[in-house]
Each structure stands twice: as structure tokens, then as C-alpha cells.
Amino acid sequence: MARMHSGGKGRSGSNKPSVSEAPAWSATDKKELEDLIVSLAQDGNSTAIIGTILRDQHAVPDVRLVTGERISQTLARNGISPRYPEDMMNLMRRALSLIDHLAGNRKDLHNRRQLELCESKIRRLARYYKSNGQLDENWVYKRDQLRLMVE
The missing domain is CATH 1.10.10 (Arc Repressor Mutant, subunit A)
Incomplete structure (x- = not known):
């Protein structure tokens, strides 16, 4: 699959070996x-x-x-699942750090673009998780309420 916001194809990297059972030396209880x-x-x-x-x-x-x-x-x-999925929470934390950075560096156009891309990914993931039932149907990403959601 191609990268979302760049020109790269995104297929480099290693793959896990395909095995069907745990090795004998590992903890298996x-x-x-x-x-x-x-x-x-x-x-x-x-x-x-x-x-x-x-x-x-x-x-x-x-x-x-x-x-x-x-x-x-x-x-x-076991009833310990988080409120938001982990990948979405990581993106929201990144958006929050970009917002904090842009508060002190208003002319940083490159990071303003990165914030827009990050928020786009958050909205895209939200659409997926709403259809999947992992997120409430009326949940909406709002930049001013982001700090409350992350903390």
C-alpha cells in the first residue's frame, strides 16, 4: 500500500517469519x-x-x-480496553505537540502543514473506527478539545 501523504510506495522493511506455534524455548503458559x-x-x-x-x-x-x-x-x-484505540491516541498526542509548538512558532509553515496532515489521519481513522463500532457514532475531532481527550 502506498504512503498516505508522500510519494513513496512504502514497501520496504522486514517481515515476521510465518510460524504457527511458539518456539520451545519461549514461555508458553x-x-x-x-x-x-x-x-x-x-x-x-x-x-x-x-x-x-x-x-x-x-x-x-x-x-x-x-x-x-x-x-x-x-x-x-478482561475489561481493560482504553477509551480510544492506541494508534489514534498516538496521532492525537502528536497533533497536541504540534499545536503546542505552533503556539510559540507561528510562522512555522512546514509544521502547520504537518498538523493538517496529522489531523487528516485522525479524521480518517475516526471514520474507520465509527464504522467498526470501536468509537461512538457522534464523536467528532475538535482541536480545542484535544487536550481534554489526550489527558
Whole structure:
């Protein structure tokens, strides 16, 4: 798939090897792993950070091979899902930092353009999540209320 706001094709990068079961050397106790995921989420870690911690500190290369579901699905099943999806929250944090930057640097036209592109991605994701049922149907992105949503 092509990049959204640039001329690149966007196909470089590595792919994960296609395997169907966890390696023998990894931690494969499903119940213990779910408890660890829940405790890490209650400490305030995002799903990406949880995956990194499990990979680096607990020898779990891929949670899906052990539990059969994604980390976010495990959290949703245990009732710990966040209010907004993680990718959308990261974009909203980026937009907020760009707004703060532009408050002190009003003539920075390049970052004003980047803010417009970031807000465009937020609206596009919102449309997807509304149709998917993960976001309320009457939710609207508003720049002046962004700080309340992120914090």
C-alpha cells in the first residue's frame, strides 16, 4: 500500500517469519501470560510497550502464538480496553505537540502543514473506527478539545 501523504510506495522493511506455534524455548503458559499482560496494562503500559516488555524480559517472541489472540483482544476480554484505540491516541498526542509548538512558532509553515496532515489521519481513522463500532457514532475531532481527550 502506498504512503498516505508522500510519494513513496512504502514497501520496504522486514517481515515476521510465518510460524504457527511458539518456539520451545519461549514461555508458553497461557494463564500466566494473560495475568502478566493484565498487570502490565494496569501499570499504565500501552499494548506496544507490553509486547516489548514480554519480548525482552519474559522470552515471549509473539503473544499471538501463545494465547491465540492479540494483546488488545486479551485486554478487552478482561475489561481493560482504553477509551480510544492506541494508534489514534498516538496521532492525537502528536497533533497536541504540534499545536503546542505552533503556539510559540507561528510562522512555522512546514509544521502547520504537518498538523493538517496529522489531523487528516485522525479524521480518517475516526471514520474507520465509527464504522467498526470501536468509537461512538457522534464523536467528532475538535482541536480545542484535544487536550481534554489526550489527558
